Amino acid sequence: MFRLLNIEFAASVKYHVWFGTGLIFFSLVHGGSTLFIWTITHHIEEEIWKWQRTGRVYVAGLISLVTGLLMWITSLPQIRRKKFEVFYYTHHLYIVFLVAFLFHAGDRHFYWVLPGMFLFGLDKILRIVQSRSESCILSANLFSCKAIELVVPKDPMLNYAPSSFIFLNIPLVSRFQWHPFSIISSSSVDKHSLSIMMKCEGDWTNSVYNKIEEAANCENKINNIIVRVEGPYGPASVDFLRYDNLFLVAGGIGITPFLSILKELASKNRLKSPKRVQLVFAVRTFQDLNMLLPIASIIFNPIYNLNLKLKVFVTQEKKPSNGTTTLQEFLAQSQVQSIHLGTDEDYSRFPIRGPESFRWLATLVLITVLTFLGFLIGLSHFFIPSEHKNHSGVMKLAASGAMKTAKEKVPSWVPDLIIIVSYVIAISVGGFAATILQRRRKHKEAPRMSKEVVIKPEERNFTELKPIPITEEHEIHIGERPKLEEIMSEFEKNLRGWSSVGVLVCGPESVKEAVASMCRQWPQCFGVEDLRRSRMKMNLNFHSLNFNL
Template sequence: MADIQILSPPNKKVKENIATEMVKRSSIQETYERVQSAIRIVSLVVFVGGRLLINTFPVILIAVLGCVYLHIAKKSNGSNMDSCDGKKHEATIWKRPVFVKGPLGIVSGTEIAFLVMFIALLIWSYAIYLQTGFATITPKSAAAARTNISVMKLRTAARRLGLVGNIGLGFLFFPVARGSSLLPLLGLTSENSIKYHIWLGHIVMIICTSHGLLYIIYWAITNQISEMLEWSKDGISNVAGELSLIFGLFMWIASIQRIRRKMFELFFYTHNLYILFIIFFIFHIGIPFACIMLPGFYLFLVDRYLRFLQSRQQVRLISARVLPCETVELNFSKGHDRLGVSVEGPYGPASTNYLRQDTLVLISGGSGITPFISIIREFIFLSTELKCKTPKIILICVFRKSSSLSMIDLILPISTIPYDISDLRLQIEAYITKDKEPQLNNQTYLQTKWFKPNPTDAPIYAILGSNSWLWLGTIISSSFIIFLIIIGILIRYYIFPIENDPNDTFSNPLKSFLHMLIICGSIVMVASIAFLLNKKHNAKEDKKIQDMEELLSEINGSSVGVLAAGPKKMRQEIATICSSGLAKNLHFDSISFSW
């Protein structure tokens, strides 16, 4: 008969020890899980946020600091404007044109040097990418992939070429951010920078097209042509890349010089496909790799939205002059009865930059005289109003027909007060290339048309007012900080819980879409607020009554008689100003029409 052992229940002390040990184990396990979760969060933030900050933050910081620097320089130049002394400088060898013909156009030695260095950067990057990629290709890895080494090298070469194209794309949008602070910091203007955008566009499209063709060849060799229809949820999207390349090819073809000149509207509207090009490009590679091109595109987005806001409001058109050559000059206030006009800009440098030269030679062909008219008008103002010493101006203009000579009449602006330009050293030489003799029959003369202003139209203002650089720096920094805060919260409380689930993955296209949405939303919100505040300020300035004390204090003279006639309150205020002692040269006398 077996022994039956009856176990007595544990006593109270044993129960307490077991409970204590379980509490210790659960607390340790909970701490371990928290640490593990924190490590996952940090790794996710470092992977996404680290790339974002490393690639984007330095450029954003330089742009913001550049805005502050340009604001200080603008105020400094404004305070020294009365002296009108331009520093003379000599043209260096590097700034002189080296090539004047060819596919690059007119380029200087500095531009050639930077172009060569940029191409060298791309070649060096591609060589490094190939070296690291080919190092992992061995007979063993080829056998595991059931292919040969040459095919694997072809795939590596195609993929690394895409990485090089991403580097080129990172520079593509800097030259076309017209209001960016980076261009003036480098001594560039938006007009001069267009050719850099063209060069970069050709380079990027050559690389991206080669990248796509190599992948198509690889898929055809390996019988994986169906890969062209794949849109991966957690990897590279081939369909998005193909769509991006197609939109890029449309823009590239429309930008050919012959097509652009004959069908400019086709070129202009086709170039708006850059929006779809960038969207599908980000869907193709994902946000982590898109951070390389984000800085330039971010600054371009800020600038483009501000220009969009400015062009949506109609400006006040005062008059127009119609020349015999059918050229029309429009004069705006700084509303044919209702001619709707929207304006962007200005973007070019102030003509006072040319004060540093002793002589200016302006050579124009046809309508190319237009920018020179603005420059000469600025010099007329400086010499007549500010009594500044201006350089000698030699205007050499070439026209096809003699009727186009009337464009020279536009040098003098429309004004009820005649301009005395005797102090302006201006020499004009005009040449006709087509007409053998003047057309005397059916002559038409210059016509000036004045318009009735529309109360809803506004004068032309700088989009962000007089402190535009400070406002631009505020918009860039504030929108970027808002973007970082919102995307950080989104990653922590929405993306990370899904990424942390081993049975689920967060969609890469959705992640890219959320990043793009937040970037655009933060820029639109901050830029719109800044635009509305400046618009409100400009409206107040238009309705602002002139300060009489400021007007009287600016009058020079040893003895100035001030006669006041009008309402009693106005005469009292003027008498108070004259008797305040701030301006000892003012002598008040009141004229009253009431007894």
């Protein structure tokens, strides 16, 4: 649905947070009001634990409310970012929440949310089917700032937009943990591989770093570290190309989406590119500047003609340990450990294929919906007879002699169970069909993949950045924080004529808030008359990119 409506995955997460918070708020108001009324009428102990034969089941409503609150609390940033696995596994209580909601609200109210349930269930099944396909790590680069660049093979037919991301699982570290990471490569440049970068700041990422390091130091070299991938997810189109100029602000590991954007801009396949690109990169230590190494050739080589200017701010150190004075010298002396783990055959054996086509998805939705309706009608007809008849098929007469319908009250949980059973069967059939269709796709594409001429990603020698005879335009500011208003004013002075500027930011919330505040305070014009009355040269268009969920 997001691909169809061209909604970014990160934006959908934001909408999910808003709607989820609203749902919990109104559920608290509803549940709290009911409990308050029962308390003042002295019926709370009698009503709260009662499982009604017909009508609303109050204890199910209490279970749904408590489960929703638990999911909401564990999704707060303080818990989600430090204990992602707690947030991830607790969120699977949505099954308990929805089943309890069905028993509490009844089947008639549940039909209002059933379409969304169908789309969610199908999406979950498709992600499970996709994640069962195995890939492998072709190579890895270990940076001194405890960051890792991982390269995995992909189908050359798989295209993704810059700033996309994937969910990654490495069974060697944990069979059940999945984590999102930004893609730093460009499908326009790297046809047969996909690269991500992770900063090792948690237990899982540190374990990945240690496993890769062990593989490099082991005498019996480990090949084919298996990984599982979901995605890529991200914008359906390259939206930033519509701007005349780009103003990029990154904090720490928030640089990763911009690495893919700059690689896309450096690609010669683009007819239209921004005229000027300003990148503001704030880090705590000099070692964190190593995250710029994947685009070092783009930064310093004039043949790409990006008109890129980089301002780096190192906030917590006063001087580099290696005595360098320029960004190029520092990156040239940076230590990177490159490790090759895969073989040429792995490009065709373990490619990431990505999401399926809309036609494929429409077929799967149709199969699932028809299965659900068939079982719902059949089971309802069998377990919920509408009227009781005698052996001759004539309606029983009431004692008074009047003809009346003798309809027995069926427990409310019976139609609820029928909905659950029909839904589970339909989703299972959809998953089975998805598995068959995916296997047919792999079998069909196997001959093409085996004959594909593999173009490996460019070999980068991180220790030999040859000096280029041009003026060093990139700046390093030590012990300072970026003054965004001054940088933007300087950027505006260098523009020729009026232009639209895409302001993209990725990093901690404090960085995003600072950039958003600057954009709100910056004077804007909305038409020809405003342009004539003002001396402004640009309109700012703010976009926030997420590097974590």
